[in-house]
Amino acid sequence: MRVLASAPAKIILFGEHSVVYGKPAIAAAINLRTYVWAEFNEKGAIKIEAKDIRVPGLTVSFSEDEIYFESDYGKAAEVLSYVRQAIELVREEADRRDRGITVSITSQIPVGAGLGSSAAVAVATIGAVSKLLGLELTREEIGKLGHRVELLVQGASSGIDPTVSAIGGFIHYEKGKFEHLPFMELPIVVGYTGSSGSTKELVAMVRKTKEEIPEIIEPILLSMGKVVEKAREILLSDLDEEVRFERLGKLMNINHGLLDALGVSTKKLSELVYAARTAGALGAKITGAGGGGCMYALAPGRQREVATAITIAGGTPMITEISREGLRIEEVIP
Ligand SMILES: Nc1ncnc2c1ncn2[C@@H]1O[C@H](COP(=O)(O)OP(=O)(O)O)[C@@H](O)[C@H]1O
Ligand SMILES: C[C@@](O)(CCOP(=O)(O)O)CC(=O)O
Ligand SMILES: [Mg+2]
Numbered sequence: 001m002r003v004l005a006s007a008p009a010k011i012i013l014f015g016e017h018s019v020v021y022g023k024p025a026i027a028a029a030i031n032l033r034t035y036v037w038a039e040f041n042e043k044g045a046i047k048i049e050a051k052d053i054r055v056p057g058l059t060v061s062f063s064e065d066e067i068y069f070e071s072d073y074g075k076a077a078e079v080l081s082y083v084r085q086a087i088e089l090v091r092e093e094a095d096r097r098d099r100g101i102t103v104s105i106t107s108q109i110p111v112g113a114g115l116g117s118s119a120a121v122a123v124a125t126i127g128a129v130s131k132l133l134g135l136e137l138t139r140e141e142i143g144k145l146g147h148r149v150e151l152l153v154q155g156a157s158s159g160i161d162p163t164v165s166a167i168g169g170f171i172h173y174e175k176g177k178f179e180h181l182p183f184m185e186l187p188i189v190v191g192y193t194g195s196s197g198s199t200k201e202l203v204a205m206v207r208k209t210k211e212e213i214p215e216i217i218e219p220i221l222l223s224m225g226k227v228v229e230k231a232r233e234i235l236l237s238d239l240d241e242e243v244r245f246e247r248l249g250k251l252m253n254i255n256h257g258l259l260d261a262l263g264v265s266t267k268k269l270s271e272l273v274y275a276a277r278t279a280g281a282l283g284a285k286i287t288g289a290g291g292g293g294c295m296y297a298l299a300p301g302r303q304r305e306v307a308t309a310i311t312i313a314g315g316t317p318m319i320t321e322i323s324r325e326g327l328r329i330e331e332v333i334p
Contacts, residue, residue, distance in 0.1 A: 112196025114288020130177030197291025249282025
């Protein structure tokens with residue numbers, strides 16, 4: 001039997017980092033996906049074929065069914081740890097720790113770009129392997145297992161990424177609980193710096209600063225939570241679209257400033273943010289952990305101009321749409 005599952009990337013509209021400390025956040029699944037094939041192998045081992053993963057310092061190449069890591073083993077093992085933990089967790093849930101499983105991954109999501117590639121690969125792996133082992137799990141349960149994977153690998157995770165990747169759509173999330181927000185097309189442009197940041201390292205860095213100067217960092221996290229609550233209020237209001245976008249844009253700019261204060265922006269991210277605002281975006285901010293990766297801009301009627309400004313500033317604009325669908329079982333071959 002072979003199973004193919006896929007799971008989407010996401011953007012965090014408001015509240016990254018503060019969400020790790022129990023504050024609310026708002027995120028949406030987007031139409032970039034990670035695909036995972038799962039099948040049994042007779043060796044009783046876990047085998048991972050990560051076909052197109054590009055991480056600086058690591059090259060993975062393939063022959064028929066062997067994987068070669070052109071790097072030290074430690075680094076390769078670390079990079080594949082989300083997938084390995086996802087498989088091990090599902091084998092445990094199914095009480096089939098002995099079962100050999102091979103997974104093969106292809107992905108459209110840039111890695112370490114703040115678009116939740118770690119959550120998508122974990123969720124798609126859990127989806128494919130649980131189906132293979134005959135476990136009946138709901139999307140919500142799969143999101144919770146994805147959260148456990150992120151906790152095991154990163155040491156800290158709010159769970160928002162695996163939740164939105166598993167269930168899809170547009171959500172408000174707080175302390176493990178989510179609420180679907182009304183589906184709406186937002187006129188946004190995502191700008192990719194081309195460099196990556198490790199969520200594990202950035203979350204650890206914020207925690208260290210918080211421990212050193214809690215009297216300064218805690219009020220920033222509190223403010224971020226308040227920005228999210230205000231944004232939710234605006235998203236659910238019946239305000240005129242123009243006013244609504246204008247207010248959301250202002251909140252995005254505040255949220256970016258607060259993220260910058262936490263130290264997770266970079267020169268390039270800020271350049272893309274300011275280029276977008278100068279080209280007419282109502283708001284622009286980092287999305288995801290930062291340290292490189294992506295920003296996004298809200299630009300009703302100005303998406304083309306903002307995309308051009310991002311290109312001129314040295315970034316890559318991406319036109320993305322919100323994905324209603326989360327985890328999908330694409331194919332089951334008996
Ligand atoms: N296609 C993939 N195959 C295997 N592992 C992946 C894949 N995509 C992402 N990952 C894992 O996720 C990590 C990146 O996660 P993270 O630092 O949270 O950034 P982000 O989730 O923003 O992309 C990679 O280093 C790797 O371990
Ligand atoms: C920084 C954080 O809020 C989001 C991280 O997203 P990403 O891995 O950068 O896509 C961490 C978390 O919510 O667990
Ligand atoms: Mg991640």
